[in-house]
Amino acid sequence: MKSKVIALLIAVTLFAGLMVSCGAPSGPEPVDKDNAEGKLFTSSTELSILVGSHPSWPYNPNYVFWKYFKEATGATLNVTSIPNTEFSTKLSLLMATPKELPDLIHIQNKATADQYSAQGALVAIDDYLDMMPNYTAFWNSLPERERNAFLIQRLGPDGKTYFPQVYGYDRVMNLQVWMYRKDIFEKNGLTPPETFDEVYETAKKLKEIYPDSYPVAFRGGLGKINLIGTGFKPYFAYDLYYDFPNGKWSYGATEPVMLDIVNYFRKLRDASLVPPDYLTIATKSWEEIISTDRGFMMPEYMVRFDFFNLPNRKRDPEYTWTIMKPPGVNKGENKIAKLNSDPTGYIICNTGDKTRIENSIKLLDWMYSDEAAELLSWGKEGETFTYADGQRRFITEEGENPTAKYGVMSYGLYQRLDPAAVTVAYSDEQAAMTDEALSYLDENINPINWLALTADEASRATDL
Numbered sequence: 001m002k003s004k005v006i007a008l009l010i011a012v013t014l015f016a017g018l019m020v021s022c023g024a025p026s027g028p029e030p031v032d033k034d035n036a037e038g039k040l041f042t043s044s045t046e047l048s049i050l051v052g053s054h055p056s057w058p059y060n061p062n063y064v065f066w067k068y069f070k071e072a073t074g075a076t077l078n079v080t081s082i083p084n085t086e087f088s089t090k091l092s093l094l095m096a097t098p099k100e101l102p103d104l105i106h107i108q109n110k111a112t113a114d115q116y117s118a119q120g121a122l123v124a125i126d127d128y129l130d131m132m133p134n135y136t137a138f139w140n141s142l143p144e145r146e147r148n149a150f151l152i153q154r155l156g157p158d159g160k161t162y163f164p165q166v167y168g169y170d171r172v173m174n175l176q177v178w179m180y181r182k183d184i185f186e187k188n189g190l191t192p193p194e195t196f197d198e199v200y201e202t203a204k205k206l207k208e209i210y211p212d213s214y215p216v217a218f219r220g221g222l223g224k225i226n227l228i229g230t231g232f233k234p235y236f237a238y239d240l241y242y243d244f245p246n247g248k249w250s251y252g253a254t255e256p257v258m259l260d261i262v263n264y265f266r267k268l269r270d271a272s273l274v275p276p277d278y279l280t281i282a283t284k285s286w287e288e289i290i291s292t293d294r295g296f297m298m299p300e301y302m303v304r305f306d307f308f309n310l311p312n313r314k315r316d317p318e319y320t321w322t323i324m325k326p327p328g329v330n331k332g333e334n335k336i337a338k339l340n341s342d343p344t345g346y347i348i349c350n351t352g353d354k355t356r357i358e359n360s361i362k363l364l365d366w367m368y369s370d371e372a373a374e375l376l377s378w379g380k381e382g383e384t385f386t387y388a389d390g391q392r393r394f395i396t397e398e399g400e401n402p403t404a405k406y407g408v409m410s411y412g413l414y415q416r417l418d419p420a421a422v423t424v425a426y427s428d429e430q431a432a433m434t435d436e437a438l439s440y441l442d443e444n445i446n447p448i449n450w451l452a453l454t455a456d457e458a459s460r461a462t463d464l
Contacts, residue, residue: 039074040366046076047359048102050094051412053081056404063407064384068375073363079412084108095121101349103360106412109343110154113163114452116347117156123348124160128361134369135164138416153341153450157457164364166345168377168417169409172302172426175340176227177437178324179305181296192324194334196231196264199297199327203273206296214275216268217295219286221279225252225261228299230335230442231328233257237337240461241446251464297324299336302437305430323433326440338441341449345415367415377418379406394424401425 053059059081060066070077080102082090087108094100095116107113116122129136139147154165180192188209193199203215218224222238229236229252235244238252238261252258268274275281275289289295291312305321312319326336346367348360366372378385378392384406385392394402402408402425409417409425423431453461 039072040362041073041075041359043074043076045074045359046078047104047356047363048078049080049104049106049412050091050102051079051081051106052084052087052108054084054411057401057407057410058083059411060407063410063413065376065379065407065410065413068379069413072372072375073366075359075363088112095119098350098352101351103351103356104346104348104364106344106346107163108411110163110450110452113154113347114156117158117160117162118455121350122162123350123357123360124156124162125164125348125361125364126160128358131358131361132365132368134365134367134372138167138368139165153445154345155452157452157454163345163347164415166342166415166417168342168373168414168419169344169422170340170342171419171438172422172434173340173342175302175434175437176299177302177336177433177440178228178297178299178326179321180298180324181293182320182322183318184293184296193297193327194325194331196327196329200264200267200271200273203268203297204271207271207273210294210296213294213296214273214278214289215296216274216298217286217289218274218278218298218300219281219283224299226446227337227339228326229257229261230337231326231333232261234335235337235442235444235446237446237448240448242444242448244444299326302430302434303426305433306427309429310427323436334440335442336440338443338445339449340438340441341445344411346412364415373416373418376414377408377421379408384408392420392424 051059059079061079066079091105091107091112098121101121113122117124125132125135139151142150150165150167150170151161154161154163156162184190184206185192188206190202190205193202199216206213206215220227226237226239226241229238233255235241236252236255236257238258240249240251242248243250265274265278269276269278275286277285286295290298290308293316305323308321309319326334328334346364348357348364351357367376378394381387383395384402385394387393394406394408396402396405403410407413409422423434426434
């Protein structure tokens with residue numbers, strides 16, 4: 001599999017070179033003269049789109065951003081949604097009947113694209129780059145290292161791209177950090193720990209002060225080891241991971257450092273510093289601990305700052321979770337796994353209809369344009385956003401979320417976003433911590449999260 005990574009690195013370099021050779025045009029090709037409105041398509045063009053529906057922001061055809069999307073393209077977009085809980089099953093049935101395939105499908109993980117591209121059900125955009133001036137112009141506008149780091153994550157088993165890379169949400173999506181209850185620490189004269197030993201000692205002091213608490217309160221079981229394991233050994237994960245410093249693949253559970261981690265968490269549990277069911281605790285039970293002043297340190301998603309701070313300040317104005325430098329075995333080894341990537345995006349179905357495929361390519365390409373990035377990131381001034389103190393702000397009432405209110409950044413409504421719009425959706429307090437959180441991440445994502453394997457390679461990996 002090491003050779004597989006090298007092969008993919010070569011492939012993405014060649015692909016990037018191909019994009020550069022396309023000339024990096026600055027905008028889309030001229031629209032059809034018959035389209036008097038100057039839009040991407042005439043109204044007679046129809047495109048079918050399938051999207052998922054997230055339980056926290058379910059698909060809503062009345063979202064104003066779907067209106068903007070349809071109006072800007074000029075096409076008739078026939079959108080169908082499937083709840084995420086049923087998406088995989090229904091997609092499998094759909095793929096079994098090629099005549100019923102939509103033009104585009106918005107999916108939530110690369111494994112799906114790898115599976116169906118291997119079956120010939122998807123279109124590789126590599127074969128249509130001459131029709132994608134906005135796509136090539138945008139990616140060529142980024143520094144080579146940054147561009148390649150993005151594009152390699154979307155290569156299929158054959159080295160082609162069937163699942164074009166999205167941009168903008170990745171900065172914060174799945175971003176996780178260590179955090180601590182600043183108000184509790186200050187009240188008791190405690191300093192945020194910087195090593196795992198200091199985490200233990202600080203947790204013991206908090207347990208003495210708050211006997212009913214679980215000072216290190218987290219959820220997610222073994223998954224958290226893959227998040228914080230790099231503090232024990234660079235890039236460590238309990239399962240398969242690429243050991244970048246040593247240039248080899250490793251299986252963490254077989255390494256001596258895994259025993260150190262097990263013994264450390266056993267020590268925390270023996271002292272009742274973590275919930276007794278911390279490996280299996282339900283999210284609601286964990287949230288109840290955090291919201292009732294019984295948990296004070298944890299590794300979690302960035303979005304949890306607002307999730308806990310905003311509602312709990314109604315009962316206690318001092319209630320404050322803030323960012324904590326990730327603990328390491330030794331001081332100066334303060335890193336956390338890089339997991340902030342956006343696994344979503346569009347795939348184009350191989351319908352066998354040349355016109356439908358080219359229209360899909362044209363639509364997808366437009367979504368990388370400056371026009372689309374502006375419209376689908378912010379909407380329209382006075383309708384979805386306004387200016388305050390020289391900064392753009394979404395128009396929301398207290399407690400409202402712009403995604404739930406307008407549909408911005410929801411499934412199917414972006415391929416390229418303005419990162420500033422993503423951050424503005426946060427509170428100012430949470431947004432201000434983003435740069436610090438990013439500074440603590442490992443440089444690379446574990447390649448196992450994006451590596452595409454052929455059927456034979458996947459079978460061998462499973463055996464191993």
